[in-house]
Amino acid sequence: MLIHSDEDHSGMVMWKSFYILLGIFAALYCSECLKFLFFHGESIYEMLINSTDQAGLTWNQFTRLSTMLGIREKFIATFIIKEYNGKMDRDTLLNKRIDREEFIRYYARLLETYDKNNYISTARVEDFERMCTNPGCQIL
Secondary structure (H helix, E strand, C coil): CCHHHCCCCCCCECHHHHHHHHHHHHHHHHCCHHHHHHHHHHHHHHHHHCCCCCCCECHHHHHHHHHHHCCCHHHHHHHHHHHCCCCCCHHHHHHCCECHHHHHHHHHHHHHHHHHHCCCCHHHHHHHHHHHHCCCCCEC
16 A cells, blocks of 8 residues: 555655554554544545556555455455445456545445444554564654
């Protein structure tokens, strides 16, 4: 998700990207992912799209956030198809460009369910803590 933020290939994450990343983990920990999406969805979309000339997110770009949250792509595809009442097939979904409004709508429904069921993975939090305490970690 944060590849776009390291444009000069310095191996460092800029403040806005770090803030969003930290916010995602805090939202996970507090089961407030939907609220986080409400406040930062636009920024996340812009970070994922990597370019202003794209017509929308590709499936790989769209699922970067879910990968960070520990949600499998297959689950997301099934969830979205179910939201369309089966009117969209898997191939159409995987080849479709996802615009800003769809991104927010899909993730809002997904994260609402995610928060209700409190799917936090303590292993992910521990990985993040380990990453931040690594001597090579630099914060600008």
